[in-house]
Amino acid sequence: EVQLVESGGGLVPAGGSLRLSCVVSGFTSGDYAIGWFRQAPGKEREGVSYISHTDSSTEYADSVKGRFTVSFDNAKNTVYLQMNSLKPEDTAVYYCAGESPESYGNELESGRYDYWGQGTQVTVSS
Numbered sequence: 001e002v003q004l005v006e007s008g009g010g011l012v013p014a015g016g017s018l019r020l021s022c023v024v025s026g027f028t029s030g031d032y033a034i035g036w037f038r039q040a041p042g043k044e045r046e047g048v049s050y051i052s053h054t055d056s057s058t059e060y061a062d063s064v065k066g067r068f069t070v071s072f073d074n075a076k077n078t079v080y081l082q083m084n085s086l087k088p089e090d091t092a093v094y095y096c097a098g099e100s101p102e103s104y105g106n107e108l109e110s111g112r113y114d115y116w117g118q119g120t121q122v123t124v125s126s
Contacts, residue, residue: 002026002115004034004096009120012086016124020081022096022117030054032100034079035113036070038092038122047108048094051079059107064090086124093119 008020022034036048049070050059058070069082079096097113105112 002098002100004098004115004117006094006096006117006120009094009122011123011125013125014086014088016086017082017084018086018122020083020094020096020120020122022079022081024077024079024096024098027053027098027100029100031102032098033102033107034070034072035097035099035107035110036079036081036094037097037108037110038090038094040089040092043092045095045110046092047106047110049081050107052102054102061108083122086122088124088126091122091124093121095119 003025005023031054033052035050037045038048039045048061051070051072067085071080096117098115099113103112
């Protein structure tokens with residue numbers, strides 16, 4: 001079965017960096033994509049970034065462009081979200097999500113994804 005396991009969250013000061021990991025297993029086809037989402041208390045779930053295992057394309061929310069970078073390490077079956085210049089408003093539980101086969105449209109729409117990880121907490125202090 002498909003499993004997604006996030007890790008790497010923690011407490012950092014504003015301006016700091018974290019790298020989140022999403023270990024991916026169980027896909028029987030290389031045609032899949034991984035999205036990163038976050039949800040802060042009292043706020044809607046927000047799409048953060050996306051990477052296609054199919055063609056390596058990426059996408060980012062405007063709020064994180066220039067600060068976050070998503071990448072895929074095929075050898076480790078792991079998707080990374082490198083987060084730099086963190087702000088207090090980045091505080092949230094971060095989730096990775098998977099879809100297979102890859103669909104088309106809004107890559108940051110949560111409804112397109114079939115599988116979800118358990119989440120990892122990121123807290124950015126002022």
